[in-house]
Amino acid sequence: MLNSKPLIKELKKALTPENVLTTVEECYAYAQDAANTRKIKNIPDAVVFVKTVEEVQRVIKNAARYKIPVICRGAGTNVVGACRVEHGGIILNFSKMNKILDINPENMTARVQPGVILGDLQQAVEDVGLFYPPDPSNLKVSTIGGSIAQASGGAKTFKYGSTKDYVLDLQVVTAQGKILRTGSNTVKNATGYNLSSLFIGSEGTLGVVTEATLKLIPKPEAKKVLMAYFDTVETAIQAVNMIIALRIFPATIDFMDKNAIQTVEKFYPAGLLCDKDCALVIEIDGFECAIPYQQNIIENILKKCKASQIQISHNDEEYDRIWTARRSSMGACAKLKPNVTTDDVIVPRENLAKLVRGIRKICDKYDLTACLVGHVGDGSVHPQIPINYNDEDEYRRYKLAKAEIYNLTAKLGGILSGEHGIGADKREHISQVINSVAIDYMRMIKKTFDPDNILNPYKIF
Ligand SMILES: Cc1cc2nc3c(=O)[nH]c(=O)nc-3n(C[C@H](O)[C@H](O)[C@H](O)COP(=O)(O)OP(=O)(O)OC[C@H]3O[C@@H](n4cnc5c(N)ncnc54)[C@H](O)[C@@H]3O)c2cc1C
Incomplete structure (x- = not known):
């Protein structure tokens, strides 16, 4: 156990005292991030708010002297335990350095x-x-x-x-x-x-x-969002592939499955159609005059792929309603059980339907409810799984399901994160998708920049 007391004393001298929090209650609040994937085992020794680069330098130089870990923190909303405190240390909080x-x-x-x-x-x-x-x-x-x-x-x-x-x-x-x-x-x-x-x-x-x-x-001059509902994942993904094949580039092609649609509608009613298997959320943007042209082509494709209903935004309010619904899925899932996990697997687009189908099968096998959303235009899927960490059996089933989802992703030529990162939660799985030579080079880079391993240790590897 490292003794951080001398460092904290120095920090109180080097910074304004009210910007150095040290009580157990205050530190407890910064032990976790939005990953919230396990019970809190360690809390930081102090939480330090910085406002200038000079203050950051003072904190880092002191931490280096005492070899105490420093974990940077923005809003703490990453979902992989990237700013979770593993073995004490100082939280370097940037919420006041915000100009x-x-x-x-x-x-x-x-x-x-x-x-x-x-x-x-x-x-x-x-x-x-x-x-x-x-x-x-x-x-x-x-x-x-x-x-x-x-x-x-x-x-x-x-x-x-x-x-x-x-x-x-x-x-x-x-x-x-x-x-x-x-x-x-x-x-x-x-x-x-x-x-x-x-x-x-x-x-x-x-x-x-x-x-x-x-x-x-x-800034694009105009934008519009279409929400198209399908009776099967296959027809939805077929629509994605046809849009891309025609070299139409909407700003987004996002996805919500039945569970996600129903959960959002239950907690944040937005007029979504709950009897459909899944939906695509497609935003088109660009010059005002180009919007009807893109919309026409995309609507034709959606109809060819048997979209059973298409909702279209005609004004800002309708645009915001559809996007708020799509963005609320994790918050809505969080209301189903005490905890919610979200993952971030991504495969080459040609294997997307197999990935979605596979994740559904795995979650059924382990008796878990997954709300699937994702940026399917990129090939990425976020399975959001509500669970109760205090239920040991459910937690065990979740861990097994997660490992199987990663195996499936690797088999389909994918990787473990397209945008959420690895943090503490996925580090044990990284070698499934990254070549060992690449990991060796990453470790050497880490050692070059941070030989004493004080910057956010126990993450990524
Ligand atoms: C509901 C929800 C939806 C999300 N949707 C998406 C999505 O669609 N796409 C997506 O990509 N992500 C998504 N995320 C993940 C999340 O938004 C990102 O990881 C986010 O950008 C993290 O920002 P933050 O300020 O909360 O960082 P934090 O969680 O505070 O920190 C994240 C990491 O950054 C490091 N860090 C913070 N500040 C600094 C700094 N100044 N210098 C060095 N390191 C620093 C921390 O140490 C940590 O490792 C979602 C998360 C939630 C909760």
């Missing part, structure tokens, strides 16, 4: 602090006719720092790509407390290794992001 420093319409860039809420940035750039597409379903609470560290995607990845495609430059505090810049303020950069990419998805294990310069694109 949009600059939006530059000429360069089409935004410079932000890590604690900025994603939805706030999106609103601010849209106000000047620009667009930042990464949109995890919880964008109203999750932070830029967390989305960079988890390589977040979201519904619009299908057309616009994920966080990886929008980071131009990061300011990072290293495990030694030095300041590193990973990129540049330019649109292109072929000057040396791509260090920005290395930090995106690194889950706070390589360095602490203290500022990000993000690429923006023009």
Whole structure:
């Protein structure tokens, strides 16, 4: 057990005392994140709120001196235990380091602090006719720092790509407390290794992001969402394949199965049709004049694939109603049992129907109810499984089902995360889908950046 008392004493001197929380009650609140996948066994020794890069440097230099782990935290909404406290340490909380420093319409860039809420940035750039597409379903609470560290995607990845495609430059505090810049303020950069990419998805294990310069694109002039219902998964996936085959690129092609539709409708009524097997949520965007053209082609495909009903948004209210319903699935599932798990498996699109069918079979076999949602345009499925961790038998069945879902995903040529990351929850499974040489190189990278293993230890590997 590491003794963090001398470090906490130093931190109270180095920072404003009210920004260093140390009571058991306060620390308990930061032991878990939205993964909430097991009972709390360890709590942090302190929770530290930082506002400036200098404060971050002070914390890291002191932590390095005493070799005490530092776990960065944005909103704590990751779903893989990426900021769970495994063996004590300091939580470095970014919720007060949350300024949009600059939006530059000429360069089409935004410079932000890590604690900025994603939805706030999106609103601010849209106000000047620009667009930042990464949109995890919880964008109203999750932070830029967390989305960079988890390589977040979201519904619009299908057309616009994920966080990886929008980071131009990061300011990072290293495990030694030095300041590193990973990129540049330019649109292109072929000057040396791509260090920005290395930090995106690194889950706070390589360095602490203290500022990000993000690429923006023009805001689409118009958008519309269609919700198409199907009687079988096969016909829904056939529609996805036909849309892609015609090289129509909607902004999103998302999916909800019967369980997800019924659960959302039960807790957040939105007029969804509960007697259907599944639905696609398809957003089209672009110039106003191009919307009817895309809508016409997509509606024809949906009808050819026997869509039994299509709901179309005609105004902002209807658009928000459909999207709120799709984004509420995890919250609705959480009302079914004391805990809810969400996973994030992704396969090449050609194997999507097999994956969905397989997950349903596995959950039936283990007597679990899965609400399936996902960004099926990308090949990704999020099985959301409500369970009670205090029910030992149910927890055992959940673990068996999870392992089988990963085996199936690997067999279908997929990987264990398209956008949620690995964190603590999936680390024991990572070798199923990543070659051992690649894992060795990842470990060497970790050792190079963080030789004393103080940055978010026990994650990813
Ligand atoms: C209901 C719900 C829906 C979701 N839907 C999606 C979705 O559609 N797509 C998707 O991609 N994700 C989704 N997620 C996952 C989640 O949104 C992302 O993982 C999120 O971006 C995490 O942001 P956060 O601020 O909560 O980060 P946190 O959970 O606080 O932290 C996440 C990781 O980032 C690290 N970190 C945080 N700040 C920094 C920093 N400044 N420097 C270095 N490391 C840092 C932490 O140590 C941790 O490893 C969903 C989650 C929920 C709860």
